[in-house]
Amino acid sequence: MNTIICDDSVNGLKKVSDNSVHLTFTSPPYNATVKYNSYSDDLSFDHYMSWLEDVFREVYRVTVSGGRCAINIDAIKKHTSNSSTEFRCCIYTHICNMMTKIGWLFRDEICWYKQNIGGKKASWGSWLSCSNPCTLRNHEYILIFCKDGWKLDGDKEQSDMTKEEFIVYTMSTWLVHTDNRHLANHPAIFPEELAKRIIKLYSYRDNVILDPFCGSGTVPYVAKLNGRRYIGVDIDKDYCEFASDRIDNANDIFEKNYIPRSQRISDSKLRKVDIDNEDMDLF
Numbered sequence: 001m002n003t004i005i006c007d008d009s010v011n012g013l014k015k016v017s018d019n020s021v022h023l024t025f026t027s028p029p030y031n032a033t034v035k036y037n038s039y040s041d042d043l044s045f046d047h048y049m050s051w052l053e054d055v056f057r058e059v060y061r062v063t064v065s066g067g068r069c070a071i072n073i074d075a076i077k078k079h080t081s082n083s084s085t086e087f088r089c090c091i092y093t094h095i096c097n098m099m100t101k102i103g104w105l106f107r108d109e110i111c112w113y114k115q116n117i118g119g120k121k122a123s124w125g126s127w128l129s130c131s132n133p134c135t136l137r138n139h140e141y142i143l144i145f146c147k148d149g150w151k152l153d154g155d156k157e158q159s160d161m162t163k164e165e166f167i168v169y170t171m172s173t174w175l176v177h178t179d180n181r182h183l184a185n186h187p188a189i190f191p192e193e194l195a196k197r198i199i200k201l202y203s204y205r206d207n208v209i210l211d212p213f214c215g216s217g218t219v220p221y222v223a224k225l226n227g228r229r230y231i232g233v234d235i236d237k238d239y240c241e242f243a244s245d246r247i248d249n250a251n252d253i254f255e256k257n258y259i260p261r262s263q264r265i266s267d268s269k270l271r272k273v274d275i276d277n278e279d280m281d282l283f
């Protein structure tokens with residue numbers, strides 16, 4: 001517990017006990033030829049999907065009953081011998097089928113609106129033309145699954161969202177800006193805000209949070225900041241070293257400000273805040 005395992009995900013997860021993790025939040029490599037240190041992000045589609053199945057089967061084994069698994073993914077270009085047959089791959093359906101085959105229940109999906117544009121701009125001769133327009137991607141999805149049932153057992157006092165956070169987090173579209181810091185020279189790090197929202201919405205304090213592709217360590221780092229335990233796995237030694245240092249230096253300031261849930265509910269009643277009249281950004 002509270003560890004970064006430097007290994008291949010499937011091997012690394014074998015070191016984790018059955019039914020010990022409450023929430024997984026992860027972003028697997030997208031198979032989109034991103035340049036990572038020690039991993040070729042360029043498998044055949046079938047190979048890619050069967051590898052993900054092996055990983056999320058292990059994640060299922062280590063997850064407690066009622067536990068959750070949140071997967072961030074974008075629509076990738078399918079790698080086929082005939083690339084003209086598939087322009088973009090609707091990876092979400094493949095992931096849902098793969099997860100339900102393992103036994104996961106589909107729970108929800110969140111549209112992560114990034115505002116800025118990712119990927120290649122495909123405007124080859126298509127400017128102002130309907131012959132073959134292509135959307136520029138400024139969103140990704142987070143697919144949420146759970147094991148056995150919808151409810152996660154735990155002490156309600158250990159939920160730590162404020163009223164304002166709860167209202168924003170339970171909207172299905174989230175505006176969260178990307179993190180362009182390239183920590184550890186990593187090409188695809190999570191924004192800390194994204195990890196914070198998933199962790200606070202889907203887990204109690206002191207729960208165990210897993211990221212089997214933890215890269216620069218954003219998920220374990222934010223888990224520690226918010227009073228959770230963590231397990232991170234990544235195949236790359238440099239990313240793992242960076243993640244461990246980042247976590248060691250995490251200052252859990254939020255812990256000191258923690259107020260039990262019942263106290264926060266009664267405080268907000270006292271303040272008689274009328275949310276309908278508040279000028280709030282619901283994203």
Ligand SMILES: C[S@@+](CC[C@H](N)C(=O)[O-])C[C@H]1O[C@@H](n2cnc3c(N)ncnc32)[C@H](O)[C@@H]1O
Nearest residue numbers: 008009029039189190213214215216218234235
């Ligand atoms: C999309 S990145 C995740 C980034 C992470 N969310 C962060 O905030 O830094 C995917 C990660 O998967 C790792 N990876 C690729 N193949 C792996 C494997 N077989 N086992 C474990 N990690 C792997 C890569 O090194 C990369 O850091």
